[in-house]
Amino acid sequence: MIEPQTIIDKLWNAHEILRRDDGESLLWVDRHYVHEGSFHAFAKLTERGGTVAEPGLTFGVADHYVPTRGSRHNIADPAIARMVRQVEDNTAKFGIKLFGIDDPRQGIVHVVGPEQGLTLPGLLIVCGDSHTSTHGALGAYAFGIGASEVAHVLMTQTIWQKKPKRMRITIDGVTAPGISAKDIILAIIAQIGADGATGCALEFAGSAIHALSIEGRLTLCNMSIEAGARCGMVAPDAAAFTYLKARPYAPKGAKFDQAVEAWSKLNTDDGAKFDLEISLDAKTIAPIVTWGTSPQDALPIDASVPDPAREANAERARYLRDALDYMGIAPGKKLTEIAVDRVFIGSCTNARIEDLRAAAAVLVGRISKVPGLVSAGSTVVKRQAEEEGLDGIFRDAGLEWGESGCSMCVGINGDIVAPGERCASTTNRNFRGRQGPGARTHLMSPAMVAAAAINGHLADVRLLLAGRKT
Amino acid sequence: MDKFISLTAPACPIDLSNLNTDQILPARFLKWTRAMGIGKVLFHDLRFESEGKEKPDFPLNKPAWRDAKIIVGARNFGCGSSREGAVYALFDHGIRCVIAPSFGDIFSGNAVQNGLLPAIIADEEALEIMGELKRRPDLPVTVDLEQQTIVCGNRTYHFAVDPVRRMRLLNGWDDIALTDNYRDRIAAFKERDQRERPWAVPRVDLAGPKALDD
Numbered sequence: 009m010i011e012p013q014t015i016i017d018k019l020w021n022a023h024e025i026l027r028r029d030d031g032e033s034l035l036w037v038d039r040h041y042v043h044e045g046s047f048h049a050f051a052k053l054t055e056r057g058g059t060v061a062e063p064g065l066t067f068g069v070a071d072h073y074v075p076t077r078g079s080r081h082n083i084a085d086p087a088i089a090r091m092v093r094q095v096e097d098n099t100a101k102f103g104i105k106l107f108g109i110d111d112p113r114q115g116i117v118h119v120v121g122p123e124q125g126l127t128l129p130g131l132l133i134v135c136g137d138s139h140t141s142t143h144g145a146l147g148a149y150a151f152g153i154g155a156s157e158v159a160h161v162l163m164t165q166t167i168w169q170k171k172p173k174r175m176r177i178t179i180d181g182v183t184a185p186g187i188s189a190k191d192i193i194l195a196i197i198a199q200i201g202a203d204g205a206t207g208c209a210l211e212f213a214g215s216a217i218h219a220l221s222i223e224g225r226l227t228l229c230n231m232s233i234e235a236g237a238r239c240g241m242v243a244p245d246a247a248a249f250t251y252l253k254a255r256p257y258a259p260k261g262a263k264f265d266q267a268v269e270a271w272s273k274l275n276t277d278d279g280a281k282f283d284l285e286i287s288l289d290a291k292t293i294a295p296i297v298t299w300g301t302s303p304q305d306a307l308p309i310d311a312s313v314p315d316p317a318r319e320a321n322a323e324r325a326r327y328l329r330d331a332l333d334y335m336g337i338a339p340g341k342k343l344t345e346i347a348v349d350r351v352f353i354g355s356c357t358n359a360r361i362e363d364l365r366a367a368a369a370v371l372v373g374r375i376s377k378v379p380g381l382v383s384a385g386s387t388v389v390k391r392q393a394e395e396e397g398l399d400g401i402f403r404d405a406g407l408e409w410g411e412s413g414c415s416m417c418v419g420i421n422g423d424i425v426a427p428g429e430r431c432a433s434t435t436n437r438n439f440r441g442r443q444g445p446g447a448r449t450h451l452m453s454p455a456m457v458a459a460a461a462i463n464g465h466l467a468d469v470r471l472l473l474a475g476r477k478t
Numbered sequence: 479m480d481k482f483i484s485l486t487a488p489a490c491p492i493d494l495s496n497l498n499t500d501q502i503l504p505a506r507f508l509k510w511t512r513a514m515g516i517g518k519v520l521f522h523d524l525r526f527e528s529e530g531k532e533k534p535d536f537p538l539n540k541p542a543w544r545d546a547k548i549i550v551g552a553r554n555f556g557c558g559s560s561r562e563g564a565v566y567a568l569f570d571h572g573i574r575c576v577i578a579p580s581f582g583d584i585f586s587g588n589a590v591q592n593g594l595l596p597a598i599i600a601d602e603e604a605l606e607i608m609g610e611l612k613r614r615p616d617l618p619v620t621v622d623l624e625q626q627t628i629v630c631g632n633r634t635y636h637f638a639v640d641p642v643r644r645m646r647l648l649n650g651w652d653d654i655a656l657t658d659n660y661r662d663r664i665a666a667f668k669e670r671d672q673r674e675r676p677w678a679v680p681r682v683d684l685a686g687p688k689a690l691d692d
Contacts, residue, residue, distance in 0.1 A: 091509050
């Protein structure tokens with residue numbers, strides 16, 4: 009009898025070209041996504057006189073540095089303009105398909121990959137960006153790599169890896185109304201910590217996970233890295249196959265049927281062993297916001313921020329004091345009393361069409377008390393939102409309707425949160441200075457950002473949804 | 479790649495858990511090339527006031543640790559973004575080893591690719607070494623990768639490092655050259671794989687970037 013395998017084992021085995029005696033394996037890479045930030049790797053390639061081994065398996069996007077407000081072409085900062093030009097030059101030079109600034113399919117790499125059907129179940133996907141874990145939502149083995157590894161993949165289409173530990177997080181049951189994938193992943197990170205899954209490949213399982221739409225699963229897997237996981241994944245099911253069927257780059261006709269047959273086997277066998285197992289009860293998950301400077305600093309919206317004076321552990325007390333001090337929040341303050349200066353709806357975590365619909369459902373007919381920016385995850389999402397009239401809802405509420413890119417999540421295109429300003433954000437990192445030097449970030453779901461906008465402070469979206477259809 | 483065998487040097491304690499790569503190299507410096515002097519902006523927003531003045535309290539700004547080649551840190555050092563620039567900034571500032579109870583996976587991989595050793599010790603040991611260094615800032619620390627030991631004052635600690643990464647650092651292996659030895663195995667895998675998983679190849683003309691622009 010064959011020993012039962014996890015989905016992680018199955019994906020790993022399918023890509024293992026060889027395993028050295030020391031335990032390190034050489035893996036085949038099915039898709040390699042590059043962006044403006046990959047310039048170090050292209051420089052390395054050029055320096056070695058190398059070439060790209062598989063340009064047909066490599067895809068480029070312009071996302072990190074592209075302007076998301078105002079003109080796409082008049083980039084005031086020459087250094088930023090150079091970054092966008094560089095990815096155009098590098099991809100053209102090596103025959104790599106680029107979704108550039110003028111391409112109707114341009115967008116954030118982790119939105120574009122699944123949207124175009126480039127990301128498929130069973131693939132091994134890498135990209136020089138830590139949020140590559142996103143693509144695991146479709147049952148791919150996807151992880152972020154550094155520039156040296158990007159150069160290695162460009163030149164060989166392979167990567168050296170040691171097999172990670174296998175971890176499973178099972179969430180059964182039904183979530184309460186108004187709870188999104190973002191709340192689920194923040195609840196997980198709050199429980200296991202920002203290094204709770206370090207060294208692990210992570211499978212999300214259970215009825216509450218499979219009840220999520222593919223877009224919800226993308227949000228979930230996106231933030232696996234914020235728990236330290238190498239990658240996160242959900243076993244592909246009928247929802248995944250339906251999502252992929254008509255995507256431009258996905259297989260078609262008989263090839264698609266053949267693929268579905270193979271994809272259907274990509275699940276964890278009964279009795280397969282994980283190195284670590286954790287479970288959560290879906291019905292205990294409330295809308296969650298972060299209060300500190302790590303995604304693990306997350307609490308249900310009806311809670312108060314910690315008080316370091318009541319913390320027995322001195323190390324922990326110091327950590328709390330530092331975080332609250334940076335965030336400018338008094339110890340023990342109720343979360344719902346924290347006023348915000350602006351909001352941001354965007355990023356590879358939460359800027360897909362369902363995210364924009366969720367925020368718009370709360371905002372429709374209401375006015376934001378603070379300024380804010382909405383940046384769709386891709387130009388395709390932007391167009392669709394406009395067809396549905398969502399842009400009008402955001403504009404009428406007083407928010408800015410921008411172009412697609414990484415935008416104010418990482419602030420390197422120039423769209424930043426001002427020093428000392430507090431931003432309710434649908435992004436993935438509330439690190440010090442992440443959205444700009446001195447910026448204070450609170451992470452939450454799109455609906456919760458909308459609620460914060462309307463109230464001018466952190467707020468429970470469930471109170472605004474009462475009596476509304478969502 | 480630079481080898482790492484052993485090192486005796488000043489060691490700077492930075493007692494901050496989850497010290498992510500955004501702190502090590504803030505995003506606005508990601509467009510810098512190494513030639514621009516990326517080591518100068520290491521820990522920029524922790525090290526400098528907004529006007530560029532040094533923050534005297536930041537450990538790396540203290541006289542004893544200005545030339546540190548070792549950093550002793552807390553849990554989850556280098557978590558977050560995959561930016562290899564964080565490692566370039568450390569390395570170009572002169573840092574050759576970071577000692578911490580745990581590291582972000584991508585960061586430690588990037589470190590090893592650049593000859594910088596991520597050495598793992600227990601939480602209590604990290605606290606103990608940091609405490610000793612705060613008492614005796616001039617105390618040099620010795621890190622020996624062959625022995626996998628750290629000597630600080632009269633204490634010797636054993637550190638953990640993945641055996642493959644250890645060999646990589648000791649030998650200064652170049653992965654691309656190494657992989658080149660397996661060219662035939664890769665080609666054979668590709669051929670078999672394309673037969674077994676024809677759906678895994680994107681619906682695109684492999685000859686060029688223009689395909690599927692239908």
